[in-house]
Every structure is written in C-alpha cells, then in structure tokens.
C-alpha cells in the first residue's frame with residue numbers, strides 16, 4: 001500500500017502518494033496522530049503541497065487553517081523573504097495575521113529539505129506572538145542547525161509521518177522507491 005512515493009529529480013514527490021485512493025487519509029492520519037492532544041489552535045500550511053496536507057490536518061485537529069503564500073494575500077498580512085530553498089530560490093512568503101499572542105500553532109508540510117521556508121514561516125508565526133508547537137512533516141531532511149533554530153519553544157518538536165518516525169527520514173527505511181537517490 002502507499003507505493004506512490006518517489007524521489008523525482010531530487011524532489012520528494014508526495015503528490016503521487018496523495019493521488020492514491022488511501023493516500024490522503026493515511027498521510028493526514030500519520031501527520032496528526034501524535035498532535036491530537038496538543039491544543040493546536042491553528043495549522044499553518046506552506047503553498048502548495050502544505051495546502052494539500054495542511055487543510056485536512058486542520059480539519060482532523062479541529063484547528064483553523066492559515067495559508068502561507070508565495071505571493072500576496074487579501075487583507076492585512078505579514079511578509080518575509082526566506083533564505084534559499086532546495087532550488088536555490090528565495091521566496092517572499094505572506095501570511096494573514098490570524099493567530100494571536102500565545103496561540104499554539106502547528107506547521108504542517110509535506111517535506112523540508114534545507115528548512116529555509118519552514119524557518120521563514122516560523123518567524124512569521126512568532127512575529128504575531130503565537131507559539132510554534134512544532135512541525136509535522138512527511139519527509140524530514142532538516143539540517144540539525146535548522147532544526148535547532150526552529151525548535152525555540154521548550155516543548156516544540158519535529159514529528160515525521162509514520163510510526164516511530166521511521167519512514168521518510170534520511171534513508172526512508174522500508175519504502176520501495178522511498179530511498180533518496
């Protein structure tokens with residue numbers, strides 16, 4: 001089951017996983033299971049795959065969904081420019097000012113490689129006074145230094161999809177086609 005995941009030209013192709021009949025439910029269940037009691041008020045999702053997994057994750061967690069767009073949003077928004085991502089591109093990220101001071105916010109995305117977009121998003125969350133609970137990722141390749149910078153709140157953590165975090169971290173153990181070429 002869930003055999004669709006592949007690395008394509010160095011990119012984690014989570015779209016193929018989501019296109020399988022049982023894919024979206026399995027992915028979203030895996031992303032949210034360990035956050036069920038975390039009190040998340042808002043899920044922040046990064047355009048574009050973060051919308052596909054973050055929206056359903058917000059439904060499951062009973063939280064609001066806050067999009068981070070690589071472009072303008074209507075109304076009052078905050079913006080920042082990310083460091084270079086895995087393609088060497090710096091993105092101008094925009095988020096609506098929805099979470100309030102102290103709100104526990106979970107960042108949900110399919111994949112973090114350099115972590116530059118996650119770091120920029122974390123900065124936007126904290127600029128609003130909200131608290132970053134952590135990151136829920138399908139594929140976690142965060143460099144250690146970025147991981148440490150992301151996890152400033154004492155209880156914050158990065159949790160990967162899959163029991164025991166064994167699936168898509170580094171070697172992607174157990175997944176045919178899941179090993180990074």
Ligand SMILES: O=P(O)(O)OC[C@H]1O[C@H](OP(=O)(O)OP(=O)(O)O)[C@H](O)[C@@H]1O
Nearest residue numbers: 047048049085086112113114115116117
């Ligand atoms: O860790 P980083 O190197 O900063 O990159 C991680 C981001 O890259 C991917 O999105 P991508 O920009 O490829 O866009 P997409 O979701 O629109 O396909 C992924 O969905 C993350 O959001």
